[in-house]
Amino acid sequence: MLACLAEKELTTPAQYPLTLNALTLACNQTSSREPVVHYDERTVEAAVTRAKTKGLARFHHPSHGRSALRFGHTLDEVLGLDARGLAILAVLVLRGPQTAGELRSRTQRMAEFATPREVEDELDELGRREPPLVARLARRPGQKEERYGHRLGTGPVSPPAADGAATVDPTAMAERGRAPTGTSAATGEVSPVAVPPPPPGAPGPEGLVAQVADLRAELAALRRDVDDVRTQLGL
Numbered sequence: 001m002l003a004c005l006a007e008k009e010l011t012t013p014a015q016y017p018l019t020l021n022a023l024t025l026a027c028n029q030t031s032s033r034e035p036v037v038h039y040d041e042r043t044v045e046a047a048v049t050r051a052k053t054k055g056l057a058r059f060h061h062p063s064h065g066r067s068a069l070r071f072g073h074t075l076d077e078v079l080g081l082d083a084r085g086l087a088i089l090a091v092l093v094l095r096g097p098q099t100a101g102e103l104r105s106r107t108q109r110m111a112e113f114a115t116p117r118e119v120e121d122e123l124d125e126l127g128r129r130e131p132p133l134v135a136r137l138a139r140r141p142g143q144k145e146e147r148y149g150h151r152l153g154t155g156p157v158s159p160p161a162a163d164g165a166a167t168v169d170p171t172a173m174a175e176r177g178r179a180p181t182g183t184s185a186a187t188g189e190v191s192p193v194a195v196p197p198p199p200p201g202a203p204g205p206e207g208l209v210a211q212v213a214d215l216r217a218e219l220a221a222l223r224r225d226v227d228d229v230r231t232q233l234g235l
Contacts, residue, residue, distance in 0.1 A: 001047045003093035005073035010110035017060045017072035034095045084122050087111040092150040099145040
């Protein structure tokens, strides 16, 4: 929800801050979202109200001819972000882990990056924060480019690596918040994932590991969605 507010502030400043209806539509839009969600206005209103109590959102009461309460975010103030950093975080929250090239393309309407290298420099800056706001993710089989995930909130954001455990690159930035899926939040130890030998005609070990990793990534995404809904419903 906060990422939607940040996105709309940067892409459609004339309509920002947003009414409850506009914010709900922004959350539920089917383009530029991964995953696509379907929230009602009550859920969105409850979420933005909780964000306000934490100092992350601001209510704008009707004035200057406007008749509806409007909502804005304070992420840039709280986190000390400029338009570039805010754009990158918003896109990472709304669309999941991405490469520097994807981020450059998908932030074009929000901020200007001349080259993917400029995006990487901004990502490195966000990763050097304490606590870090983004993390470089370990490459999975078949991936040619590094991807980055945000470290906002309490849920894991990195998909499982090839061994079935969610990790970050050994040289990557330190993570923020809860330990990723497959690790112990108390010790940080990685829980091993047993991969049974394939039956005749089944994919080899590498193929099975990739399938397990994909399934765990989907499960982690579903769990995040359920946790978000439960949080917004106050359960």
